[in-house]
Amino acid sequence: MLLTLLLVGCVPKAHTLAPYSEKTEEAAALEAEAAKACSAERKGAVSGMSSFTTDxxxxxxxxxxxxxxxxHDKEYWCGGSRVKRKESDLKMKSCIAKKGFGYRANLMYLGVRLGAHPLMPVPWRWGYGWSWPRGYEEAEKRSPSGSSFKAGPKVK
Structure with a gap:
């Protein structure tokens, strides 16, 4: 049982969606695009991550x-805060709904909200580009002046 969970928690190693699973040039371009977006989101390098994959x-x-x-896979691969995940899921839902598939958008949104927590040992989890287990990262907030600072612990 434990071995099964650990194997399921592995990071995907290959694209399973055509044309990326068949054409290495297109896959490389998509991987570079995902790495560039993740690096911009994280304000720096993304060393230690597996290559981007999509299914x-x-x-x-x-x-x-x-x-x-x-x-959505690009953002899930990169991971980040709890807030960023919810924004990513809502963006996917909106994108699908704008294509005229509101019912599917709601179903898929529910699926990712329930089945892709970063601590779940599944290869589609939030932050799947990183080794598992890896939880949410601390959210960064912006001050009114525009400078960023790390959110501190909650005070009760």
Whole structure:
């Protein structure tokens, strides 16, 4: 049982969505795009991460909304704070709904909210580009002056 959980928690090693699973040039371009976006989000290098991979709409049929899922995968691969994850999930939901699939958008949103917590030992979890286990990262807040500072501990 423990071995199964550890194996499931492994980071995906290859794309399973065509054309990225078949054409290395397109896969490399997508991986570079994901790394650039993650580096910009993190304000620096993304060393220690596995290469970006996508499977399209994990555990859901790929359709006219698959681009929304690929963008969502880029953000899930990078990971980050609890707030960033919710923003990413809402962005995916909105993207799918704008394509005319509101019901599917709601189903998929519910699926990612319930089934992709960063501590779940699944390869589609939040922050799947990092070794598991890895939880949420501390959120960064912006002060009114625009400078950033780390949010401190909650005071009761």
């Amino acid at each position: 399209g709409c994990t555990l859901y049929p790929d359709g006219e909304w698959v681009e929304c899922c690929i963008e």
